[in-house]
Amino acid sequence: MFGSRRIVTGAALALAASAPSLAHAQQPVVDSVGIATSASGSRTIVVVKAANVAFTVTARAKAEVSAVLRSPRSTSPNADDEGVLRATAEGDTVRIELARALHALYHLELGVPPGAALRIAGDNGGEVRIEGVRGSAEVTHSNGGVTVLDASGYAIVATSNGHIRVRLIAVERGVPMSFITSNGDIDLTMPADVRATLLIDDSTVLRSDFPLASDTTGTREPGRARSRLRRLAVNGGGPTIRLFTNNGIVRFHRL
Amino acid sequence: MADTPDERVVHPDAELLLLAVGEATPAQRAAVMEHLGGCAECRASLRELRDAGRELDAQPMSDMSELAWERALRAATASRVAPAIDRRSWRASAPVVAGLVAAVLLVAAVLALSVAGARQGREMARLRAELHETRALAVMAMLREPESAQRLRGVALGGPLLGDDPRVAAAFVTVLRSDPSPNVRLAVLDAVDGAPRHAQLTAEILRALPAEPQPAVRLAMIELVAELGDPGLRDALNALAKGDPDPSVRARARIASDRLTPRRPDVRQ
Numbered sequence: 204m205f206g207s208r209r210i211v212t213g214a215a216l217a218l219a220a221s222a223p224s225l226a227h228a229q230q231p232v233v234d235s236v237g238i239a240t241s242a243s244g245s246r247t248i249v250v251v252k253a254a255n256v257a258f259t260v261t262a263r264a265k266a267e268v269s270a271v272l273r274s275p276r277s278t279s280p281n282a283d284d285e286g287v288l289r290a291t292a293e294g295d296t297v298r299i300e301l302a303r304a305l306h307a308l309y310h311l312e313l314g315v316p317p318g319a320a321l322r323i324a325g326d327n328g329g330e331v332r333i334e335g336v337r338g339s340a341e342v343t344h345s346n347g348g349v350t351v352l353d354a355s356g357y358a359i360v361a362t363s364n365g366h367i368r369v370r371l372i373a374v375e376r377g378v379p380m381s382f383i384t385s386n387g388d389i390d391l392t393m394p395a396d397v398r399a400t401l402l403i404d405d406s407t408v409l410r411s412d413f414p415l416a417s418d419t420t421g422t423r424e425p426g427r428a429r430s431r432l433r434r435l436a437v438n439g440g441g442p443t444i445r446l447f448t449n450n451g452i453v454r455f456h457r458l
Numbered sequence: 459m460a461d462t463p464d465e466r467v468v469h470p471d472a473e474l475l476l477l478a479v480g481e482a483t484p485a486q487r488a489a490v491m492e493h494l495g496g497c498a499e500c501r502a503s504l505r506e507l508r509d510a511g512r513e514l515d516a517q518p519m520s521d522m523s524e525l526a527w528e529r530a531l532r533a534a535t536a537s538r539v540a541p542a543i544d545r546r547s548w549r550a551s552a553p554v555v556a557g558l559v560a561a562v563l564l565v566a567a568v569l570a571l572s573v574a575g576a577r578q579g580r581e582m583a584r585l586r587a588e589l590h591e592t593r594a595l596a597v598m599a600m601l602r603e604p605e606s607a608q609r610l611r612g613v614a615l616g617g618p619l620l621g622d623d624p625r626v627a628a629a630f631v632t633v634l635r636s637d638p639s640p641n642v643r644l645a646v647l648d649a650v651d652g653a654p655r656h657a658q659l660t661a662e663i664l665r666a667l668p669a670e671p672q673p674a675v676r677l678a679m680i681e682l683v684a685e686l687g688d689p690g691l692r693d694a695l696n697a698l699a700k701g702d703p704d705p706s707v708r709a710r711a712r713i714a715s716d717r718l719t720p721r722r723p724d725v726r727q
Binding site for chain 1: 605606607610611614638639640641642644645648651652655672673674675677678681685704706
């Protein structure tokens, strides 16, 4: 189903030059890989695990998963950086990992087929930015904000220190979602007809474009202290959307 | 009516199912509501049936293969539930499992309508047990899925079983200790928050707390642990209040520890 290859240096530079994310284009490319996929975009699952990197993920027209690793601006590429990206494929799943730990903040640019499902596990990185992929997104990160724009299906995000901004253009029925940050605002945009039940701590400030109705399902048994959680039905209620921020507010927008 | 199990009590099973699927008449609703006021068992059943109904409502059609639908429909029109469901097939796929859980609910409702007059209590008890068993197995299958979204669904489906199914409680503890997603771990804590008080589960939460990497999850753990009100937990909370790397966790642990400290009686001179 997949053909795997390491892109040679010249091709890597060409790929990097064609990347739509230009914000980090001045940073030198240290490594790149690409894996062709014959699975349709919506069936491709892209699993990425990398610490000490900021992520940018965009959709590409072609049926290929590509990854370009750029060094920090101040650091020139050296021989040690070669071969740091590792890509494997099994079934409809492409995995991209680092062969060794990075000791500075690098930037990883991913190109995926439109509609691909993303599962990103980062740690101690900068911003994670996923834009226009139109598939589902699961992001676990720390010390960095997470932005997911124009996803479709569902999104699940956790970061320990940073904002969360998610815009879903279509929601899959029956799938719970969850957004967690210890320190930062949560900004969520969903289609007007989404049916969900928000689960949020009592002390968290929530600003919603949607009318919300208190839902008493799951009320505690008599004799227990009142729960710290509020359940709020959106359009009559549905699967849970958990919203947690310990230091920030939650905004829930209508698309 | 006493809130204790009594075999002589007649439970309004058929009316309960009608209420769960929104088909009860005002008179049936009033009768069931009066019964629910004194019967914890029926309250739990109603909660379980409504959850399964929600699961059915939420189930995307695309998640069920044609074969699964055929089986579910056959089951829904059969006179008996269990033989119509091929267990070997639904263990293979969590979405199908969820669909069949919902199918069991449908069958239960159909049977309830057909046996309402006869009050076949034993049959209803068997159906309840079947529904519970199917649901528990579905939960454990879903918690092993690679997608966090499926594991979140498993937690949502399993939450109402926490109070009376040790297998589900054990599976939730495993998730709490080893699931890679903080979102799923927090969902388990939310389920514990809404379940009947469970001292063993809370003790497991306390054990898992020091190794939990996500501050948001540690905060939720502290809330649940402190709710037990056991002064013996103070040392663990004090250790967190001093040593946790996250300032908000340290502050929350300090507040929780203070709440556990017994107040001195007022001394008036």
